[in-house]
Structures are given as structure tokens and as C-alpha cells.
Amino acid sequence: MISYGKQTITQSDIDSVIEVLKSDWLTQGPAVELFENNLKTYFEAEHCCAVSNGTAALHLTGLALGWQAGDIVITSPITFLSSVNCIVYAGATPDFVDIDPVSYTIDSNQLEEKVKAYREEGKNVKAIIGVDFAGHPCEWKALRQIADRYELQLVNDNCHALGAEYFGNKQYAVKYADVVIQSYHPVKHITTGEGGAVLTNNLEIDSKVRCLRTHGMTKDLRQIEKNSSPWYYEMHTLGYNYRITDFQCALGSSQLMKLDQFVKKRCEIAIRYNEEFEGNQLLIIPNVSSTVSHAFHLYPLQIDFQKISLNKIDLFREFEKLNIKLQVHYIPVHTQPYYMEKFDFQWGDYPIAEEYYEKVISLPMYPSLSTSDIEYIVEKINAFE
Numbered sequence: 001m002i003s004y005g006k007q008t009i010t011q012s013d014i015d016s017v018i019e020v021l022k023s024d025w026l027t028q029g030p031a032v033e034l035f036e037n038n039l040k041t042y043f044e045a046e047h048c049c050a051v052s053n054g055t056a057a058l059h060l061t062g063l064a065l066g067w068q069a070g071d072i073v074i075t076s077p078i079t080f081l082s083s084v085n086c087i088v089y090a091g092a093t094p095d096f097v098d099i100d101p102v103s104y105t106i107d108s109n110q111l112e113e114k115v116k117a118y119r120e121e122g123k124n125v126k127a128i129i130g131v132d133f134a135g136h137p138c139e140w141k142a143l144r145q146i147a148d149r150y151e152l153q154l155v156n157d158n159c160h161a162l163g164a165e166y167f168g169n170k171q172y173a174v175k176y177a178d179v180v181i182q183s184y185h186p187v188k189h190i191t192t193g194e195g196g197a198v199l200t201n202n203l204e205i206d207s208k209v210r211c212l213r214t215h216g217m218t219k220d221l222r223q224i225e226k227n228s229s230p231w232y233y234e235m236h237t238l239g240y241n242y243r244i245t246d247f248q249c250a251l252g253s254s255q256l257m258k259l260d261q262f263v264k265k266r267c268e269i270a271i272r273y274n275e276e277f278e279g280n281q282l283l284i285i286p287n288v289s290s291t292v293s294h295a296f297h298l299y300p301l302q303i304d305f306q307k308i309s310l311n312k313i314d315l316f317r318e319f320e321k322l323n324i325k326l327q328v329h330y331i332p333v334h335t336q337p338y339y340m341e342k343f344d345f346q347w348g349d350y351p352i353a354e355e356y357y358e359k360v361i362s363l364p365m366y367p368s369l370s371t372s373d374i375e376y377i378v379e380k381i382n383a384f385e
């Protein structure tokens with residue numbers, strides 16, 4: 001079965017994990033700090049805290065940024081549930097702005113209008129979470145301007161875009177956003193099995209995230225005023241166990257060395273798909289803005305189902321029979337029953353996102369996808385009429 005995403009693990013990855021398994025530290029050891037340092041170097045971040053998964057990274061980000069009841073945090077409806085759930089974890093109120101029809105990322109013009117309207121009503125808009133959907137960076141310059149103009153916190157859910165470029169810069173994420181979060185789930189660009197990280201240039205945010213990662217406790221003597229006994233620790237805030245293990249981090253460091261190579265392979269596959277689909281009037285290939293280099297976590301292909309004989313469900317069944325497991329990224333989050341019931345969102349609220357959802361499928365996209373598999377997929381897609 002060919003799936004939409006898959007990890008690429010080589011012998012050097014396996015060797016680096018085995019080395020840690022034979023060492024003294026399975027967790028809270030030196031491989032964690034080494035991975036954090038490697039991430040800091042690659043993404044040019046002053047601080048990095050590796051955690052158990054991307055969702056944990058988002059959760060701790062919201063807490064470290066002080067989101068609370070009455071705060072409004074705005075994101076895109078075309079994202080994974082976690083980008084929105086983290087707002088609710090903090091007790092804040094989620095809201096959305098529709099996607100830009102070209103980049104499929106949050107529409108910065110509509111965003112500014114929404115923020116302005118909220119401010120005029122005296123409501124407390126606190127933060128924006130931009131999602132670099134599919135591997136296409138958001139319009140970060142515009143988002144930064146809006147964040148500065150209205151004094152908002154700016155978060156980058158960067159899970160899809162490791163290795164992407166914005167104005168020729170691979171280190172754009174930390175440059176524009178106050179906090180950047182990543183995931184290293186096996187379908188993402190690099191993997192640690194489960195894993196994630198919070199990257200930032202802000203020391204205070206990093207310290208808070210670090211403390212929350214381990215139960216909210218601190219052993220930092222500068223923070224402990226009264227007692228200096230060696231066994232002493234103090235808890236000032238309610239934290240979690242969101243740690244990542246040393247063997248996961250060893251895998252992460254080994255994978256990170258191959259990130260550029262993985263992204264290059266993904267781009268080659270995308271070019272191949274583009275060439276094959278460009279002439280097909282029934283299809284819309286993913287747009288790429290001239291200011292970015294896409295990292296192709298996903299290859300979202302839009303199909304005009306009005307014009308072909310199959311509907312989307314039938315197409316999925318057909319492909320399943322052909323041993324190709326397609327996916328859809330994503331069901332717009334505002335249409336999830338939880339969000340409709342609890343926050344009163346409705347179908348029709350974000351028409352561009354909804355139309356995109358009607359049409360889009362994710363084709364298989366991962367570095368080890370073979371040329372013959374690509375040809376097979378292309379042939380089956382182009383056979384629709």
C-alpha cells in the first residue's frame with residue numbers, strides 16, 4: 001500500500017539510537033540537549049526546548065504566552081486540530097480567518113480587518129497562530145506587521161515547513177514569529193517517532209516552556225530563594241510531563257542532518273507531479289508564491305469533482321483498490337462538531353477553506369516514493385474524466 005506520508009530511516013539513524021540505548025541515559029540525558037542545540041543551529045534560534053510531541057509544544061506555547069479566558073486567538077481553519085485545540089487548552093477563545101486562495105495559508109488582509117473590528121468592539125485579541133500549510137510559508141512579513149501594529153503575539157505552527165524558504169531564508173520561522181513549534185511525527189519531514197519542539201529568541205518564554213515541560217518544577221537556585229539544600233525543588237506553576245527521551249533525540253539529530261536532502265527529494269517529486277498534471281483542466285496543482293521555496297510536506301491536489309464522473313468518496317475507494325491510500329488535509333476545523341457546538345461556528349463561515357476542502361486530496365509524498373510508484377499514481381489520476 002502506498003500511503004500519503006512515510007518516514008525514511010537509514011542505518012545511521014538506527015546506529016545512533018542503539019548508541020543511546022547502550023548509554024546511561026534513556027531520558028533527561030545529553031542527547032536531548034544535543035538535539036536542542038542542533039535545532040537551534042539549523043533554525044537560528046536562540047532557545048529550543050524539545051518536547052514529547054507537536055501538540056505538547058503548542059499547549060506549552062499557549063501557557064507560556066499567558067493565554068487565558070477572555071483572550072481571542074486567531075488561526076486558519078485549514079490545519080490539524082492541535083493548532084486550535086491548544087487555544088482551548090489555555091481557556092482562551094479560538095477564532096479563524098479564511099485562507100488565501102493562492103497560498104492556502106491565513107489571509108493577512110482579512111486577518112487585519114478581523115483584528116481591527118475586534119479592537120473597535122473592545123475585545124481582547126491576544127495572538128495569531130500562522131500555519132505554514134503543506135510546506136508553504138505564510139506571508140510572515142504581513143503577519144509580523146499586523147502583530148506589531150496591534151501588539152499581538154505571533155506563533156508559527158511550522159510542522160509542515162521544515163526546510164522551506166521565505167525570501168531565500170530557511171531560518172525565517174524564528175525570525176518573524178515570537179514562538180515557533182514543530183512536530184517530528186513520522187509523516188513530517190524529520191522524525192523522532194513522537195516528538196516536537198518550541199523554538200524562540202525570547203529567554204523568558206523558553207524558561208517558562210522548560211519549566212512546564214517537567215511538572216512546573218524548578219531546581220534553579222536563582223529561582224529558589226529560601227532553601228539551598230541539594231535535594232530541594234520547588235513548584236511555582238502547574239506543569240506536565242511532556243519530556244522527550246534521549247533515544248528519540250538521537251534519532252532526531254541523525255534525521256536533521258538529512259533534512260535538506262529530504263526536502264530536495266520532496267521537491268523533485270512535486271515537480272514531477274506538476275509536469276504531469278499541468279495540462280489537465282480537471283486539476284489544480286498547488287500554487288507556490290514567488291517569495292517562497294515550498295517544503296512539500298503535502299502535495300495538495302484539487303480536483304473538479306463537478307466535471308468528473310466520480311465523487312470524492314468513490315475516488316478514495318477506487319484508489320484503495322489500486323493500493324494507493326489517499327488522504328484529505330484538512331476537514332476545516334470550524335466544522336468539527338466540537339467547535340460548532342461549543343463556539344457556534346457553522347458551515348459557510350469560511351467559504352474559501354470549505355471550497356478548498358471539497359476539492360482537495362493529498363497525493364503520496366515522501367522521500368522514498370519510487371519513480372515507478374509516481375508513474376503509477378500519475379497514470380491513475382490522469383485517467384479520470
Ligand SMILES: *Cc1c(COP(=O)(O)O)cnc(C)c1O
Nearest residue numbers: 053054055080082083159183185
Ligand atoms: C502534526 C501537526 C501537529 C501536531 O503534532 P503532533 O506531533 O502530532 O502532536 C500540529 N500542527 C500541525 C499543522 C501538524 O501538521
